[in-house]
Structure formats: C-alpha cells, structure tokens
Amino acid sequence: MNNVLLINRIIPTIDDDRICNITFVIADMHLQEVHDKIIKVIDSSEYMDLNNTEINYNGFTTKQKAKLIPEIMKLLVENNLKVYGVYDLYS
Structure with missing residues (x-):
C-alpha cells in the first residue's frame, strides 16, 4: 500500500x-x-505556541505564516x- 500525502506548494x-498548517x-x-525537547x-x-501546535508520532504541526x-x-x-521534512498539508 502506498502512503500518499497531498501538500500545498509554498x-x-x-x-x-499566508497562514499554513506547517508539519515538521x-x-x-x-x-x-x-x-x-520539542x-x-x-x-x-x-x-510557536503549544495552543496552536499538535505533536504527533513523527513530528509536529503548527499554524504559522510561511515566512517563519x-x-x-x-x-x-x-x-x-x-528534521526530515517540512510541508503544508492540503486540506
């Protein structure tokens, strides 16, 4: 099975x-x-703020301006x- 993610280009x-849901x-x-440490x-x-950040099994996602x-x-x-990757998931 393939793992497919749709991401927005930045x-x-x-x-x-632009405010993005940036995943690290x-x-x-x-x-x-x-x-x-994270x-x-x-x-x-x-x-960043813990209130707008979600920590998950492979990193974290935070709502931020792309320029940050x-x-x-x-x-x-x-x-x-x-850090292995940074992306903005398509929603």
Missing part, C-alpha cells in the same frame, strides 16, 4: 504572509527525550533536533 515570495517531520519521536523548544519560542519556516527550522537545528 512559494516564498508569494506566500510569505522529526527523527526519533519515539524517544521521550526528543518529545520533551515541547521545550515550542514553549520557549517567540514563533526558516526561523523555526533554525531553532530546531540549534536544539539538535533532526
């Missing part, structure tokens, strides 16, 4: 201010320390989280 110069796929989510990073971030994706990526990498 065009940085056009979609900067993070490695080792089965480890409690990674899960705890909560800590989100809670201390000026860009690079800043969030930087924050995740600085906290030694391994």
Whole structure:
C-alpha cells in the first residue's frame, strides 16, 4: 500500500504572509527525550505556541505564516533536533 500525502506548494515570495498548517517531520519521536525537547523548544519560542501546535508520532504541526519556516527550522537545528521534512498539508 502506498502512503500518499497531498501538500500545498509554498512559494516564498508569494506566500510569505499566508497562514499554513506547517508539519515538521522529526527523527526519533519515539524517544521521550526528543518529545520533551520539542515541547521545550515550542514553549520557549517567540514563533510557536503549544495552543496552536499538535505533536504527533513523527513530528509536529503548527499554524504559522510561511515566512517563519526558516526561523523555526533554525531553532530546531540549534536544539539538535533532526528534521526530515517540512510541508503544508492540503486540506
């Protein structure tokens, strides 16, 4: 069986201010320390809020402006989280 996801294209110069449900796929989510670190990073971030973020088995989804994706990526990498993908799911 194929796992198929429909995603929206994000065009940085056009979609900067568009609010998206951005999903970040993070490695080792089965480890409690990674899960705890994500909560800590989100809670201390000026860009993200636990109230508009859903943490799941393979990462998290947060409602953000597209232009904040690079800043969030930087924050995740600085906290030694391994990011495998970033996308905006089609709804």
